[in-house]
Amino acid sequence: SYELTQPPSVSVSPGQTARITCSGDALPKQYAYWYQQKPGQAPVLVIYKDSERPSGIPERFSGSSSGTTVTLTISGVQAEDEADYYCQSADSSGTYPFGGGTKLTVL
Amino acid sequence: EVQLVESGGGLVKPGGSLRLSCAASGFTFSSYSMNWVRQAPGKGLEWVSSISSSSSYIYYADSVKGRFTISRDNAKNSLYLQMNSLRAEDTAVYYCARVGSVATIEWFDPWGQGTLVTVSS
Secondary structure (H helix, E strand, O other), rough: OOOEEEOOEEEEOOOEEEEEEEOOOOOOOOEEEEEEEEEOOOOOOEOOOOEOOOOOOOOOEEEEEEEEOEEEOOOOOHHOOOHEEEEOOOOOOOOOOOOOOOEEOOO | OOEEEEOOOOEEEEOOEEEEEEEEEEOOOHHHEEEEEEEOOOOEEEOOOOOEOOOOOOOEEEOOOEEEEEEEEEOOOOEEEEEEEOOEEEEEEEEEEEEEOOOOOOEEEEOOOOOOEEEOO
């Protein structure tokens, strides 16, 4: 399966916009998905099919795609958004790679 | 409410075996593909295995192929992971995760709370 690359960390002040990227050669052909994981908790889906938001996820979470890079954008970051974020995609061989994760710190 | 509850984790010696279970409720289990995803302590997420709704399609990560076996019992609304020849690097929290909808196999939602497997002598 192919690799997905994320920055290890992103830091923003409350109220600012956080952007977390995920790069992978197959992303132009495969959708990306984003999960939020807070300490001691299971991951939660926040974006599916590059830019769709599940019910119950705040509107400040959005996703976009351009070429081999997808981006999770959190507008008006709140303290409660501090978490690890993982991108994930699908491989044509039936496997599901995850990115290495990005720790979002709210300053 | 959709619920996934894992069990069966624990401490096992290298080379040993363990069987994880995931009890599902709140949805039509037999209609959804299911997955196991693990997370080593302080590390990221790693997809382990997936099984289609009728068990017709099964996939494994290279890291567990030949050692782990995924299965399900739709009559019991349960998912299983038989883990053999365990290694220290298999130490992780193992999550059971449903696919997002019956029409997809690509994303995972929701997830269980996880069960910890520790492989150590």
